[in-house]
Amino acid sequence: MEYVVYEQKGAVGIVTISREKALNALNSTVLEELNATFDAINLDEVRCVILTGAGQKSFVAGADIGEMSSLTKAEGEAFGKKGNDVFLKIENFPIPVICAINGFALGGGCEIAMSCDIRICSDNAVFGQPEVGLGITPGFGGTQRLARLVGPGMAKQMIYTARNIKADEAYRIGLVNAVYTQEELLPAAEKMAAGIAKNAPIAVRNCKKAINEGLALPMDKAVEVEEKLFGDCFETEDQKYGMAFFLDKNKEKVKEPFKNC
Ligand code: DAK
Numbered sequence: 001m002e003y004v005v006y007e008q009k010g011a012v013g014i015v016t017i018s019r020e021k022a023l024n025a026l027n028s029t030v031l032e033e034l035n036a037t038f039d040a041i042n043l044d045e046v047r048c049v050i051l052t053g054a055g056q057k058s059f060v061a062g063a064d065i066g067e068m069s070s071l072t073k074a075e076g077e078a079f080g081k082k083g084n085d086v087f088l089k090i091e092n093f094p095i096p097v098i099c100a101i102n103g104f105a106l107g108g109g110c111e112i113a114m115s116c117d118i119r120i121c122s123d124n125a126v127f128g129q130p131e132v133g134l135g136i137t138p139g140f141g142g143t144q145r146l147a148r149l150v151g152p153g154m155a156k157q158m159i160y161t162a163r164n165i166k167a168d169e170a171y172r173i174g175l176v177n178a179v180y181t182q183e184e185l186l187p188a189a190e191k192m193a194a195g196i197a198k199n200a201p202i203a204v205r206n207c208k209k210a211i212n213e214g215l216a217l218p219m220d221k222a223v224e225v226e227e228k229l230f231g232d233c234f235e236t237e238d239q240k241y242g243m244a245f246f247l248d249k250n251k252e253k254v255k256e257p258f259k260n261c
């Protein structure tokens with residue numbers, strides 16, 4: 001891979017977009033490599049993924065403006081599809097994806113972060129949807145995901161004004177869950193990922209599915225999705241072990257890792 005680095009640390013997979021010279025901007029190759037990297041993650045071993053950018057300046061400074069500038073309509077559609085395929089893959093990835101935003105998250109950078117389950121950032125992070133200043137609309141789901149995350153009023157303000165916001169404001173409006181120093185960011189992401197990875201994997205996957213699918217439905221239908229995924233857990237060994245462990249009054253016992261089955 002030219003621009004994406006993958007590392008597995010125990011049950012945590014770390015995907016790093018590494019195109020520092022262009023502030024990790026998303027060109028076609030980066031999008032293709034991200035797609036292939038997520039496809040290759042070993043879901044029998046990995047229970048949580050971290051997505052981050054290389055360096056200390058930028059997470060992802062957007063889609064590659066140089067590449068986009070000369071696209072024809074057909075090429076623009078093909079480029080858009082490549083991006084949307086990756087973003088949807090991350091959003092619907094069976095296990096949680098934490099985005100560790102270590103600097104600029106602009107345009108497609110903010111959008112890829114929003115397709116992750118959880119966002120945390122460094123104190124130098126900058127977020128924005130500058131597309132209308134370039135003569136386009138946010139095209140990788142920005143108009144949809146930002147409005148769902150921070151509410152339509154704030155999303156419209158950010159998108160119409162194309163004004164960037166800093167980490168503290170992103171935290172205030174709920175775009176990120178926490179802010180760390182650069183040094184603390186990746187360890188914090190790894191700690192959170194390890195905490196997720198030690199919980200019952202099928203239950204965690206079902207929670208992700210229930211939240212994602214339920215958000216698109218009216219409440220009466222959403223709770224039906226939840227009921228089904230709740231019921232499915234009772235066919236797992238993890239549920240039997242987890243509840244038996246709680247009910248066993250022997251204080252000496254040590255909890256075994258969940259088996260993912
Ligand atoms: N694309 C390409 N190269 C980029 C880039 C980008 N988005 N952002 C930065 N770079 C490159 C710069 O050109 C520069 O390259 P060299 O000149 O060194 O070769 C290098 O990274 C360092 O950048 P700067 O010299 O500009 O660094 P500064 O610290 O001065 O400024 C900055 C940092 C992040 C404020 C600035 O680079 C900047 O404003 N970058 C552009 C940010 C931006 O507007 N991003 C949004 C892009 S639009 C679609 C779906 C989605 C999209 C499009 C279509 N379809 C469905 C079809 C998404 C669109 C976007 O993301």
